[in-house]
Amino acid sequence: MPDTMHVELVSIERAIWSGDATAVFGRTTEGELGILPGHTPLLGALEPGYPVRIVPQDGDELRVAVHGGFLSVHRDGVSVLAEQAEVADDIDVSRARDALSRNEGDDDDEDRVAAHQRALARLRAAGEQV
Ligand code: ATP
Numbered sequence: 001m002p003d004t005m006h007v008e009l010v011s012i013e014r015a016i017w018s019g020d021a022t023a024v025f026g027r028t029t030e031g032e033l034g035i036l037p038g039h040t041p042l043l044g045a046l047e048p049g050y051p052v053r054i055v056p057q058d059g060d061e062l063r064v065a066v067h068g069g070f071l072s073v074h075r076d077g078v079s080v081l082a083e084q085a086e087v088a089d090d091i092d093v094s095r096a097r098d099a100l101s102r103n104e105g106d107d108d109d110e111d112r113v114a115a116h117q118r119a120l121a122r123l124r125a126a127g128e129q130v
Contacts, residue, residue, distance in 0.1 A: 004057045005037040006077030009064055011085040016064060019056055024078050026052040026071050035073055043072045048117035051088075051125035052080050063088040065125035067118050084118075088125045096122040100130070 008018040024035040028044025046052075046069050054062045068083035100119035103112040123130045 001038040003037060007054055007080075008077070009052065009054065009080040009082070009085065011082045013084070016085050016087060017054065017062055021054050021056050021078075023055040024052065026050065026066075026080070028071055033071070035078055039073045041072075041074050043070060045070055046080070046082065048114070049120040049124070051121055063125040063127070065091060065118070065121040067121060086122060086125070088127065091122045091126045093123065093126050093128060096126070
């Protein structure tokens with residue numbers, strides 16, 4: 001079994017990261033995933049509100065807030081195709097905190113629920129307690 005796998009994470013707007021990694025962690029609607037090289041192929045829809053973490057072969061772990069899209073594990077590696085995404089270092093935590101409280105508490109309003117989930121994903125990616 002190889003020690004690394006190829007990983008690419010793209011949003012509709014741009015390619016966020018690609019390279020060799022030793023592990024990828026994320027959450028699909030089917031549950032939490034920890035993917036190591038040689039993982040069984042799968043396709044899952046990303047669960048709103050959670051980041052994806054990539055452990056590169058070289059360098060620091062990368063945490064990315066992903067909003068909508070899919071994660072696939074295939075023979076050549078892992079692809080994360082997100083509708084929108086932000087890398088932890090680019091996340092403005094106080095803006096996300098504001099968005100979280102502004103969009104709290106109305107489960108009938110889909111736009112607010114989605115905005116609340118984006119804020120949660122950003123805060124979790126930034127390593128904040130939520
Ligand atoms: P807000 O209410 O703070 O604008 P939002 O979830 O409604 O949050 P979006 O419409 O999803 O914002 O995003 C608009 C743009 O702003 C996108 O480019 C997104 O990446 C960026 N963005 C939104 N919130 C943050 C944040 N907390 N830190 C960094 N970039 C952000």
